[in-house]
Structure formats: structure tokens, C-alpha cells
Amino acid sequence: MLTISRALHDKIVAHARTDHPDEACGVIAGPAGTGRPERFIPMINAERSPTFYRFDSMEQFRVWKEMDDRDEEPVVIYHSHTATEPYPSRTDVSYASEPEAHYVLVSTRDPEAAEFRSFRIVDGEVTEEEVRVVPWAEGPQAPEAHVRAQPSVQASARPATRASALPGGEPATRASAPPGVEPNAHAGGQPGQAAGATASAEEREPE
Amino acid sequence: MPIEVRIPTILRNYTGGSKSVEGKGATLGDLLTDLDKRHPGLSERIADGPSLRRFVNVYLNDEDVRFLGGLETPVHEGDTITVLPAVAGGQTRKPVAGGQPG
Numbered sequence: 356m357l358t359i360s361r362a363l364h365d366k367i368v369a370h371a372r373t374d375h376p377d378e379a380c381g382v383i384a385g386p387a388g389t390g391r392p393e394r395f396i397p398m399i400n401a402e403r404s405p406t407f408y409r410f411d412s413m414e415q416f417r418v419w420k421e422m423d424d425r426d427e428e429p430v431v432i433y434h435s436h437t438a439t440e441p442y443p444s445r446t447d448v449s450y451a452s453e454p455e456a457h458y459v460l461v462s463t464r465d466p467e468a469a470e471f472r473s474f475r476i477v478d479g480e481v482t483e484e485e486v487r488v489v490p491w492a493e494g495p496q497a498p499e500a501h502v503r504a505q506p507s508v509q510a511s512a513r514p515a516t517r518a519s520a521l522p523g524g525e526p527a528t529r530a531s532a533p534p535g536v537e538p539n540a541h542a543g544g545q546p547g548q549a550a551g552a553t554a555s556a557e558e559r560e561p562e
Numbered sequence: 563m564p565i566e567v568r569i570p571t572i573l574r575n576y577t578g579g580s581k582s583v584e585g586k587g588a589t590l591g592d593l594l595t596d597l598d599k600r601h602p603g604l605s606e607r608i609a610d611g612p613s614l615r616r617f618v619n620v621y622l623n624d625e626d627v628r629f630l631g632g633l634e635t636p637v638h639e640g641d642t643i644t645v646l647p648a649v650a651g652g653q654t655r656k657p658v659a660g661g662q663p664g
Contacts, residue, residue, distance in 0.1 A: 378652055398649075407652035412619045412626045419646055432649060439653050450617060452572045452647035 356485045357431070357457045357473040359383075359392050364488050368469045370397050371435035371461040378408040378435050379461075384422050385430035392430040392457070407446070408434050431473075433459035440464075441472045443481050451476035457484070565593055565637055568644040569604075576604040590620065591633035593643065608645060609633055617648040 363383055371379045380400050383392035396418055401411040410418075422428060432453060435441075441460035443451070451458060454477045462470040475482045564584040569577050577583050583601060587593035594605035608618050612633065620627045621644040627635045637643065 380649070382649075402650075402652075404652065407650070409648055409650035412621075412628070412646075412648070415619065415646060415649060416621055416624070416626070416644065420644075434651060436653050444651065444653055446653070447651035450648065450650045452570065452649065454571065 356487055357392075357459070358487045358489060359431070361488050361490050363392055363395055363431075364471065364486075366395050366397075367431075367433050367459060368461055368471060371463050371469060374400065374435065375463040376405045376437050377403050378405065378437060380408040380410065380434040381432075382418060382429045383431035383433070384418075384425070384427040387426050387428045390430055390455075394427065405437050429453055429456050431459050432456045433461065435461045435463050437462075438464050441470045443474055443476060448476055448479055448481060454478070563639045565639060566642045567593070567597060568642065570646055572647055573604060573607055573645065576601045576607070586639075587637060589631075589633065590622070590627055590635045590637055590643070593637055594633070617650060619646045619648055620644070621646070 367381070367383075370381060373379070378400055379397070381395070381397040384394040384396060385391040386393070398418070399411050399414055400408040401414075402409045419429075434447075436444075439462065441462040443458060443460065447458070447460075458474045458476050460472050460474070464470075471486060473484050473486045475484060564586050567583050567585055569581055569583060571581075574581060583597060585593045585596040585600075587596050591609070594609055598605040608615060608620065614620060614627070614632055622630060622635055622637060623642055627633075
């Protein structure tokens, strides 16, 4: 499962929309070993293409070195698909080189509603995971940090229609995703509505 | 002082889990050959025969070796080589020259 703040979720979507029709790409770094996405790092797409992305090699070097210096790792690696569904392509899978990362895909094919999904890609196998968008601010010093202890109340409300979304992380290799099944959070440009967020938590928008 | 080679997560199965190994050689190619003696299979993930693999970035200190000399890049004691698999992907297998209609 990917747990991500509303602010970071929206930054990814905004970046994807800004770069459309080119694919957008970037990283969210977090403290090593925690799996917590905290620091948003949009990257240049050196290919500047509507169908392909690649981090610029020197920018990647600087960002990876900086993460190493800060004892961080790439918790989220995101990119957008501009004309197809947000599901890892064969190209995405073949180049996935961070087995611990959450691979987030955003599709900007619909100008009204961006689609946001997350996957693990390990040894060539794709497993979709639930996306939990929470209202707390970025960073461990955020005043809302105590909210993290609250249990998730939205899990039962989400239709669990795919075996691959099970918490046990059962691998589900697919050549193509089943059509029309979208169990995960959709960022439909509705700022007041944090899909999947803990209903009882205070909704604070840090931006 | 040997040459330090920093290994990305995805290649650490060749180095017994180590994130950094050491080697020697006059050029990057020689260095990879040297590393292969102790870490069989590692160099093949970085170079394909006489060329570096396209989606693996290799840096000599702070520079991408593509702009230096590729596998012919001279290396010296005290240098640091960093290997980083390129982060890439997309909706098609390869970049489309000239772009497609939006």
C-alpha cells in the first residue's frame, strides 16, 4: 500500500498536467527504510516525449547523491501516461530498477480527471497496490504527525475487486489490465474531497 | 589506493550485497574486467561487449563517462565510479522522433 499526503498526491498530478502532452516524471524521497514519501523532486524528462521518459543522467546523479547524503531513498518514482491508462507498460517494467520503490502512474488522457495508481515492480512482476491519500502535511516535523496512529477507516469502503491488491502482495503479472476497474483513488480535481482519506481527521491543506 | 565502484541496489546480488566494491585498471573497461574476476556477471550488466549499455549510467567522479570516453575513459587510483541504472519508461518501447500528435 502506498500512503501519501494529499499535498504530494496533488503535486504529482499538477506536474503531470503541466507537462502534458509530454510525459512527466519525478521522485518522492523519504527517509531510508521507512517507506514514507516526503520530499517532492520533479525531474526533467530528458526525452521530452509524449510516449517516453528518461531522467537526465546528470540530474539523476545529483538527486541520487543528495538522497544518499541525506540518508534517503526514492520511495516513489512517478511518471505520467498521456494517452493510455496509468498501468505499467512493458517498457516501464523492463526499466524498473528500484525494487523498493512505489511506481506511481498518472494518466492525463482525460483533461477533466487525472487517474492515479501505484504499483510495485519487482523482478519483472507488477503488483498493483492500494493508494491511501491522507491529509497530513509533508515531513516528520508536521504538527499533524500524530494523525498517523489513527486506523484507516476507508479500506472497507473501497471495492476490492482484484486479487493483486491484497495486502499480502501476491504478484499478478498481467499483459494488460482489466478494463473499467478502478479501485484506487482518482484525483478528479476536487480539492475538498480526499478520496481514501481518514474521514475523522482534520482536513488541513498545507499549500 | 584502489578505485571505488558504487553499486546500485539492483546489481548488489553480484557483489554479495555490497554497495561498494574496489578494483583497478587503466580504463573503465579494464576496471570492469577486473571486477568480473571477483564478481562474475557484473560487468555484463554494465557493458555489452565494447559499449556501455544504453540504459545504465556510469559516472567517473562527477561526470557521465558517455561524455568522457565511454569504456576507454582513463581511470586512476582514488577515483570513484558510480553506476546508476537509468530511470526510464513510457507508453512505447522507444522514443518517437518528432513526437506524436497530442
